[in-house]
Amino acid sequence: MSASTFRTAEPVPASTRAGTQIRLSNVTKDYGLTHPAVDDVSLTIEPGEFMTLLGPSGSGKTTTLNLIAGFETLTTGAISFDGVDVSRLPPHKRNLGMLFQNYALFPHMTVAQNVAYPLRERRMSKPDIARKVAEVLELVQLTGRDGHYPAQLSGGQQQRVALARAIVFGPTALLLDEPLGALDRNLRATLQLEIRRIHREVGSTFVFVTHDQEEAMNLSDRIALFNDGRIEQLGRPEALYRSPETLFTARFLGDSTVFTLSQATGTTAVWEGEVWSVDSRTVSGLVREGRPAALVVRPEDVRIAADRDAVPPDANCAAAIVRDIEYMGAYRTAMLSLGGAGNVMGRARLDALESDLRIGQPVVAWWRVDRQRVVAG
Amino acid sequence: MPGLLRRLRPRPQWLLLVPALTLLAWILLVPLGNSFLRSVGNGDWTLRHYESLFTDGVTMRVLVRTALTAAAVTVIAFLLGYPYAYLMTRVGPRMRGVLLIIVLIPFWTSVMARNYAWIVILQRNGPVHSFFELFGLDVVLYGTVAGVTVAMSQVLLPFMVLPLFSALSGIDRRLLLAARGLGSHPLVAFWKIYWPLSRAGVVAGLILVFTLSLGFYVTPALLGSPQQSLVAQLLGQRTTLLLDFSGAGALGMLVLVVTLVLVAWANRLGGTISAIGVVAAARTKDQP
Numbered sequence: 001m002s003a004s005t006f007r008t009a010e011p012v013p014a015s016t017r018a019g020t021q022i023r024l025s026n027v028t029k030d031y032g033l034t035h036p037a038v039d040d041v042s043l044t045i046e047p048g049e050f051m052t053l054l055g056p057s058g059s060g061k062t063t064t065l066n067l068i069a070g071f072e073t074l075t076t077g078a079i080s081f082d083g084v085d086v087s088r089l090p091p092h093k094r095n096l097g098m099l100f101q102n103y104a105l106f107p108h109m110t111v112a113q114n115v116a117y118p119l120r121e122r123r124m125s126k127p128d129i130a131r132k133v134a135e136v137l138e139l140v141q142l143t144g145r146d147g148h149y150p151a152q153l154s155g156g157q158q159q160r161v162a163l164a165r166a167i168v169f170g171p172t173a174l175l176l177d178e179p180l181g182a183l184d185r186n187l188r189a190t191l192q193l194e195i196r197r198i199h200r201e202v203g204s205t206f207v208f209v210t211h212d213q214e215e216a217m218n219l220s221d222r223i224a225l226f227n228d229g230r231i232e233q234l235g236r237p238e239a240l241y242r243s244p245e246t247l248f249t250a251r252f253l254g255d256s257t258v259f260t261l262s263q264a265t266g267t268t269a270v271w272e273g274e275v276w277s278v279d280s281r282t283v284s285g286l287v288r289e290g291r292p293a294a295l296v297v298r299p300e301d302v303r304i305a306a307d308r309d310a311v312p313p314d315a316n317c318a319a320a321i322v323r324d325i326e327y328m329g330a331y332r333t334a335m336l337s338l339g340g341a342g343n344v345m346g347r348a349r350l351d352a353l354e355s356d357l358r359i360g361q362p363v364v365a366w367w368r369v370d371r372q373r374v375v376a377g
Numbered sequence: 378m379p380g381l382l383r384r385l386r387p388r389p390q391w392l393l394l395v396p397a398l399t400l401l402a403w404i405l406l407v408p409l410g411n412s413f414l415r416s417v418g419n420g421d422w423t424l425r426h427y428e429s430l431f432t433d434g435v436t437m438r439v440l441v442r443t444a445l446t447a448a449a450v451t452v453i454a455f456l457l458g459y460p461y462a463y464l465m466t467r468v469g470p471r472m473r474g475v476l477l478i479i480v481l482i483p484f485w486t487s488v489m490a491r492n493y494a495w496i497v498i499l500q501r502n503g504p505v506h507s508f509f510e511l512f513g514l515d516v517v518l519y520g521t522v523a524g525v526t527v528a529m530s531q532v533l534l535p536f537m538v539l540p541l542f543s544a545l546s547g548i549d550r551r552l553l554l555a556a557r558g559l560g561s562h563p564l565v566a567f568w569k570i571y572w573p574l575s576r577a578g579v580v581a582g583l584i585l586v587f588t589l590s591l592g593f594y595v596t597p598a599l600l601g602s603p604q605q606s607l608v609a610q611l612l613g614q615r616t617t618l619l620l621d622f623s624g625a626g627a628l629g630m631l632v633l634v635v636t637l638v639l640v641a642w643a644n645r646l647g648g649t650i651s652a653i654g655v656v657a658a659a660r661t662k663d664q665p
Binding site for chain 2: 108
């Protein structure tokens with residue numbers, strides 16, 4: 001067996017991680033439609049990394065995963081595992097674990113038979129199979145369910161069986177195709193923790209596809225945000241959230257208040273007659289003179305003041321009217337309409353001092369210059 | 378009895394069964410009971426009619442021939458029907474409709490028209506004979522068990538295709554992707570995943586076609602020969618020519634028991650009664 005042999009119990013230190021590097025070079029998948037499903041994507045997934053392919057439906061993230069798995073064939077480009085070109089290899093020779101949204105458990109086999117399936121396909125001896133199955137069922141906390149059929153298990157348990165089956169043979173990498181999509185909110189949270197724990201313990205490369213940005217930010221070492229078959233932005237979750245390069249990224253991850261700028265330079269931004277100061281470090285490198293640009297602010301960075309005199313000097317501000325107040329449990333959010341025309345909707349997370357707002361009240365929304373971001377689009 | 382009575386406690390919806398049960402009682406149970414009574418001597422209580430089935434030297438030969446013919450028809454229908462049903466699950470809705478119509482054409486054709494068409498096709502100097510003559514062979518299927526088998530396979534193909542299609546279209550194809558991802562060659566994935574999941578449909582189709590073949594009458598009577606008759610012809614002979622209702626009753630009972638045993642066995646192999654039920658609604662007219 002290779003270095004990626006599955007292990008249990010003691011966590012693998014990051015330095016000796018057993019994962020595989022997956023490299024996509026100029027990968028294109030064209031079904032002959034108006035636009036390629038995956039359009040010249042290059043991406044290197046590091047050994048042991050938890051990489052999430054995030055994006056709306058039709059953005060190419062699932063097609064990319066299927067290309068890595070070998071279920072789809074490349075139109076152009078190449079895919080390699082640890083430097084070995086696998087572009088022409090059929091799925092059953094790629095040695096990948098795969099987790100599907102619908103679990104894809106074999107209904108006519110018991111839990112133990114399902115988990116043993118990849119081992120039997122690899123001609124492992126019976127005692128070894130029994131030992132491995134017991135080990136991995138313990139890892140996913142399903143000991144004692146060996147003899148059950150999938151239909152006798154809950155959704156969460158089924159997905160644990162699928163997870164056990166996907167990692168039991170020490171795959172090169174684990175591909176997860178929206179595995180939590182069919183589960184309810186609480187179960188999702190539990191299984192997210194589970195997946196992270198197993199990623200730490202197994203130490204192999206995980207490629208996770210989801211359209212859920214919270215899930216992506218929760219789980220990932222890095223996120224590749226897909227849009228229209230291309231990678232819109234690649235980076236750590238905090239980087240995507242705090243420093244989006246484009247309007248698409250800003251809108252897709254978290255809530256944003258978006259001001260479409262009529263003019264943007266390295267030092268000022270103009271919106272509806274307001275001239276705001278700009279810190280050049282918060283301007284995306286993709287912003288070009290004369291091209292559309294937008295200023296975005298996160299709800300947690302927007303504060304409310306009674307009038308402009310109350311706004312600190314290192315802040316930008318805009319006139320606003322409180323349209324609604326949402327109670328979120330831990331905090332409340334004000335829905336604002338901003339500017340003279342009031343046609344920009346914004347959100348501000350309220351703190352205790354701002355609790356006496358009334359709906360319809362004219363206020364001033366402000367945010368610190370270093371908490372805003374100027375993006376392309 | 379109280380336990381049974383409690384379980385059978387009348388519920389209003391049971392009334393919906395009354396018309397069907399009344400009809401069944403008159404057209405099935407009464408004649409069946411009648412046949413049974415005649416087969417055991419009509420009040421004299423004797424098993425000699427059953428004994429003679431095994432000793433008359435004809436019945437057993439015909440039964441074996443019938444069983445072999447039915448088995449051949451079943452195998453042919455399966456070999457044609459499985460790929461056909463598989464194809465039906467892989468094409469678009471429009472093409473699926475076309476395929477369904479093609480397989481159902483024998484249902485919609487008059488029994489006589491269909492059988493005489495087969496006579497034309499299979500007889501001496503017919504297209505099949507001419508085709509084999511190209512290779513210097515003198516093959517006349519008309520009047521042979523082989524000809525009967527071919528014609529019966531055509532008629533019974535829907536009974537194979539429909540339960541198969543119903544079973545195959547219920548199989549999640551992503552399971553095949555999962556199996557390939559786990560290291561199975563596509564053919565292995567088919568054998569280990571797809572085939573076992575299609576088994577209920579396979580059993581339903583096999584049992585349906587086999588039991589229906591056992592009772593075929595018109596096709597063997599028209600296309601076969603009296604020297605190589607099948608069990609339904611034997612029954613016809615005994616009732617209409619020999620007026621041996623007791624012997625016919627005994628033979629009928631034997632065939633009925635064999636069929637019921639087969640159906641019960643099939644049901645144990647995996648919930649096939651419902652699959653059979655769907656298709657049995659469209660039972661062919663080619664029955665005695």
